[in-house]
Amino acid sequence: MPVNEVLLDVRDIVKRFPGTVALSGVSLEIFKGEIHALVGENGAGKSTLMNIIGGVLQADEGEIFWNGQKVYFADTRHAQEAGIGFVHQELSLCPDVSVAENIFMGRMPVKAGGMIDYDELYKRSSEILKTLNSNISPKKQLRELNVGEQQIVEIAKALSLNCKLLILDEPTSSLTENEVEILFRLLRSLKSQGISVLYISHRLQEIFDLCDRVTVLRDGHYIMTRLVSEVTENDLILSMVGRNIDAMYPDKSEERGQLILKISNLSHADDFKNVEFELYKGEILGFAGLIGAGRSEMARAICGIDPKDSGEIYVYDQKLNISGYGDAIRNGIGYMTEDRKEQGLFLNLEVKKNISAAKLSNIANGIFIDDDREKRLAERFVTSLNIKVSSIEQPVESLSGGNQQKVMLGKWLAIEPRILIMDEPTRGIDVGAKAEIHALMRQLAEQGVGIILISSDMPEIIGMSDRVIVMHEGCISGELSGSNITEENIMTLASGVCQTK
Amino acid sequence: MAQINNETNLTSTAKSSFWQRMMAIREMGLLLIIILLMIVLSLASPHFFTASNITTTLIGLATDGIIAVGMTIALVSGGFDLSVGSVLALSGVTTGALYIGGMNIWLATVLGLVISVGCGMVNGYFIGKIGINPMITTLSMMNIARGAAYVLTEGSPLSLAQTPKAFTNLGGGTVLGIPVIVLIFIVIAVIGDYMMRHSAFIRQVFYVGSNSKAASLSGINVSKVKFLVFIIVAVLSGIAGILTLSRFNVATPSAGLGTEMRVMSAAIIGGASLSGGEGTVFGAVLGVILLALVNDGLVLLDVSVYWQDLISGIILLAAVTLDYINHTRRRTA
Known part of the structure; x- marks a missing residue:
C-alpha cells in the first residue's frame, strides 16, 4: 500500500x-482501498461494531x-448517504421483483407524474452490474438467481x-467454492x-487469501490489528480465543457408562x-x-423433526424407526431448541402449561387434564431447577432469560428423557x-x-464436554477428548484448516 | 447479584398480578357492561325487562352462541373460520331437502351434520395439512357451502310440512318454560367452557395457537390439531343450522348470512386474540350477549335497524384496541 x-x-x-457490555473501548482504522478483516469468536462484538459503523446501532x-470528519450516524440512511454499504449475512432483497428494482429499491428513477422510468432503471442497473463484471440481466426476477x-x-x-x-458480514457462509472465487475477484477489483x-x-x-x-476482537475488547502478511493462522486463533477458561464448570465425569445412542451413516x-x-x-x-x-x-x-436421507439410530442397541418427533419423545429423546422465544416456549402461557407441554399424558386422566397433577409437576421442576417465579400461573414472557431457559429445560425433563440434545442451552x-x-x-x-x-x-464446549465432536460443513472433521479438548484444536478442526478423519 | 435477582423478581411479580387483574377485568368488565346496559335498557324501555323480550333475545342469540364456542377454539388455534354461516345454511338445507324428499327427519339431520363435518374436513385439510391460510380457505368454503345451499334449493326457501313435533321442539319448544334451543346453547357453552379449561386436546390447541413452531418442537402434531379444530367449528355450525331449520320450519339457503363476522366480533370482544393462544368460551358468550343486547336495545328504543352494524363495529374496534394496548404494554414491560 503506497499511501x-x-x-x-x-x-x-x-x-x-442491558446486562452486558458488548463493546468496551474498541477502535478500528480502515484505509482507502484496503480489504480489512474483522475476526473474533461469536459474541466477541463483531456484529455490534459493524452495526454501529453501518448506522444500525448507535454507540x-x-x-x-x-474522511477525517467527525460523524454521527443516527440511522442506516445516514451511513448510506455518507458512503457506507452494508451487506448483511441474511440478504435483504425482494425475491418477487427484478434485479434492477432490487438495486434501486426505494430510489426508483421516475418520470413526470411519478411513474417509474424503466428505461432509465435498466440502463443504470446494467451500468452498475457491468462495473462488477457481472452478466446478470437486470430484468431477471431475483428469485431466479x-x-x-x-x-x-x-x-x-x-x-x-x-x-x-463496503461491509460484508460472513458473505461466503452460503456460497459454493466457485461462487466464492467470483466474489473474491469482484472484491479485489473494487479494491x-x-x-x-x-x-x-x-x-x-x-482472510489470508483476500x-x-x-x-481481532475478543469479548468486546480490541485485541490487535496486524498486516495479514505478518501473522500466522495460529497467531490469529490464539488471539481470538486466548482467555483462561473459568473454573466455574462442574467436574467432568470419570468413567463412561453403557452405550446409549449410536448413530450411523446419517445424511x-x-x-x-x-x-x-x-x-x-x-x-x-x-x-x-x-x-x-x-x-x-x-x-x-x-x-x-427434519427429514434425513439415510441413517440408522440405535438407542440401547435397539434400532429406532422415527418418523416424527412424537416418536422420538416417546422414546425419551428430547431436543431443546436454540431459539427459546421463537421455537421453544409458549410465551403468553403460564409456566405450568409450558412445563407440561411436551408430554401431556403426564398430567392427563384420559382426555382431561388433571389440574392438581399439572400443578405438582410444575412445582417439582420450579423447585428442583430453582426457577424464580412468583407463581406457576405466571406467563413465561414475564420471566428473565435464564428463568425462561430453565422452564424450557423443565419441559424436557418432564418427559423423563434418556437422551437430551441441548442446542445452545445458555445463549x-x-x-x-x-x-x-x-x-x-x-x-x-x-x-x-x-x-x-x-x-x-x-468455553462452554470445553468446560462441559467429556468428548467433543467437531463438525465442518456437514461432516465430522474430528473428535477430541481429555486434554486434547482445547480451543486451538477445536478452531483448527472447525475452520477446516486441516481435514482429519 | 442476589439482590438484583430479587428485585427483578419483585417487579415481574407486580407486573404479572397486574396483568392477571386485567385478565379478570376483561371478563368481569364485560359482565359489568352487560349488567349496566341491562339496567339502562330497563329504565329506558318498559318492554325490556319482560319475560317475552328476554326469551326472544335469548332464542335469537342461541345459534350465534353455539357457533361462538367453535369460533373461539378456531381463534385460540391461531386461525378463524369465515364459512360458519354458510355451513349453517348448508346443513339446514341438506336436512330440509332430504326430509322433503321423503327421508326420516332424524336421518336427514344426521346427514346434514355429516355434510358439515365434510366442510370442516375440507377446511382442516387445506389449512392443517397443506398449509393454505385460514382466510383464503374458509373464504372459499364460505362461497362453496353457500353456493351448494343455493344449488340444492334452486334459490328459494323450502317449507317443511308436518315435521314431527320432537324435531320442531328443538327450535321452538320449551322445557319448564325455558326454550329448548336456549338449553342446548347453554349445555354446549358449559361443555365448551369446561373443555377449554380441561381437555387435553384443547390444551394442544392453545399450544399451537400460542407458538406453532414451539408446539411442533414439543412433539405436537400441529396439522392434526388444526384439522380437528376446523371440524369442531363445522359441527357446531351444522348444529346451529339444524336448530335454525327446526325453529322456522323452513330451509333457507340464505340463512346465517353475516354470522361469521358477528360471531368473530363476539369472540374477540370476549378476549380471544387473532394472533392465537388466547380466548375463553365464557368471554365469547358474553360478547354474543352484549351484541344481542345492543341490537335489542336499538329495536326497543325505536332506533333504525341500520344503526346496528355501525354500533357493533364501534364496539369491536374499541374492544380490539383495548386488547392491543394491553398486549403492547405487556410486551414492552
Whole structure:
C-alpha cells in the first residue's frame, strides 16, 4: 500500500446492552482501498461494531471519523448517504421483483407524474452490474438467481449508493467454492477502484487469501490489528480465543457408562453427510463447529423433526424407526431448541402449561387434564431447577432469560428423557443462570441421561464436554477428548484448516 | 447479584398480578357492561325487562352462541373460520331437502351434520395439512357451502310440512318454560367452557395457537390439531343450522348470512386474540350477549335497524384496541 489514507476511524467505542457490555473501548482504522478483516469468536462484538459503523446501532461512547470528519450516524440512511454499504449475512432483497428494482429499491428513477422510468432503471442497473463484471440481466426476477448472484446484486445495490466502504458480514457462509472465487475477484477489483472493504468471516483461510489487514476482537475488547502478511493462522486463533477458561464448570465425569445412542451413516442433502457417533451413559458429548456446520440440522434429523436421507439410530442397541418427533419423545429423546422465544416456549402461557407441554399424558386422566397433577409437576421442576417465579400461573414472557431457559429445560425433563440434545442451552442468559444450568446438566448426566451439547460458546464446549465432536460443513472433521479438548484444536478442526478423519 | 435477582423478581411479580387483574377485568368488565346496559335498557324501555323480550333475545342469540364456542377454539388455534354461516345454511338445507324428499327427519339431520363435518374436513385439510391460510380457505368454503345451499334449493326457501313435533321442539319448544334451543346453547357453552379449561386436546390447541413452531418442537402434531379444530367449528355450525331449520320450519339457503363476522366480533370482544393462544368460551358468550343486547336495545328504543352494524363495529374496534394496548404494554414491560 503506497499511501495509507484513512477512510474510517472508529475510536474507543463503548456499547452497552442491558446486562452486558458488548463493546468496551474498541477502535478500528480502515484505509482507502484496503480489504480489512474483522475476526473474533461469536459474541466477541463483531456484529455490534459493524452495526454501529453501518448506522444500525448507535454507540454509547466513542467517536467515528469519516474522511477525517467527525460523524454521527443516527440511522442506516445516514451511513448510506455518507458512503457506507452494508451487506448483511441474511440478504435483504425482494425475491418477487427484478434485479434492477432490487438495486434501486426505494430510489426508483421516475418520470413526470411519478411513474417509474424503466428505461432509465435498466440502463443504470446494467451500468452498475457491468462495473462488477457481472452478466446478470437486470430484468431477471431475483428469485431466479442463485445465492452467489444475489449477493452480487446486494453489492450492486450498495455500490449504486456510491459507497466508499463496503461491509460484508460472513458473505461466503452460503456460497459454493466457485461462487466464492467470483466474489473474491469482484472484491479485489473494487479494491483497485479505491473502495474499501470491511470483511467479516469465520473462515480464517479466506482472510489470508483476500485481506490486507486484520483486526481481532475478543469479548468486546480490541485485541490487535496486524498486516495479514505478518501473522500466522495460529497467531490469529490464539488471539481470538486466548482467555483462561473459568473454573466455574462442574467436574467432568470419570468413567463412561453403557452405550446409549449410536448413530450411523446419517445424511441429508448438503446439510450433513455420513455422520456417525456414539453417546455413552453419563457423558456430555459436545458438538462444536461454526454456525452452519450442520450441527442443529443433524440433531433435528435424529429426532425426526427434519427429514434425513439415510441413517440408522440405535438407542440401547435397539434400532429406532422415527418418523416424527412424537416418536422420538416417546422414546425419551428430547431436543431443546436454540431459539427459546421463537421455537421453544409458549410465551403468553403460564409456566405450568409450558412445563407440561411436551408430554401431556403426564398430567392427563384420559382426555382431561388433571389440574392438581399439572400443578405438582410444575412445582417439582420450579423447585428442583430453582426457577424464580412468583407463581406457576405466571406467563413465561414475564420471566428473565435464564428463568425462561430453565422452564424450557423443565419441559424436557418432564418427559423423563434418556437422551437430551441441548442446542445452545445458555445463549443470551446471564453468568449466574449459566452456571446453574451447567451444574444441572452435569447432574442429569450423572443420573444417567445422555447429553448432547451443541454450542458455539467455546468455553462452554470445553468446560462441559467429556468428548467433543467437531463438525465442518456437514461432516465430522474430528473428535477430541481429555486434554486434547482445547480451543486451538477445536478452531483448527472447525475452520477446516486441516481435514482429519 | 442476589439482590438484583430479587428485585427483578419483585417487579415481574407486580407486573404479572397486574396483568392477571386485567385478565379478570376483561371478563368481569364485560359482565359489568352487560349488567349496566341491562339496567339502562330497563329504565329506558318498559318492554325490556319482560319475560317475552328476554326469551326472544335469548332464542335469537342461541345459534350465534353455539357457533361462538367453535369460533373461539378456531381463534385460540391461531386461525378463524369465515364459512360458519354458510355451513349453517348448508346443513339446514341438506336436512330440509332430504326430509322433503321423503327421508326420516332424524336421518336427514344426521346427514346434514355429516355434510358439515365434510366442510370442516375440507377446511382442516387445506389449512392443517397443506398449509393454505385460514382466510383464503374458509373464504372459499364460505362461497362453496353457500353456493351448494343455493344449488340444492334452486334459490328459494323450502317449507317443511308436518315435521314431527320432537324435531320442531328443538327450535321452538320449551322445557319448564325455558326454550329448548336456549338449553342446548347453554349445555354446549358449559361443555365448551369446561373443555377449554380441561381437555387435553384443547390444551394442544392453545399450544399451537400460542407458538406453532414451539408446539411442533414439543412433539405436537400441529396439522392434526388444526384439522380437528376446523371440524369442531363445522359441527357446531351444522348444529346451529339444524336448530335454525327446526325453529322456522323452513330451509333457507340464505340463512346465517353475516354470522361469521358477528360471531368473530363476539369472540374477540370476549378476549380471544387473532394472533392465537388466547380466548375463553365464557368471554365469547358474553360478547354474543352484549351484541344481542345492543341490537335489542336499538329495536326497543325505536332506533333504525341500520344503526346496528355501525354500533357493533364501534364496539369491536374499541374492544380490539383495548386488547392491543394491553398486549403492547405487556410486551414492552
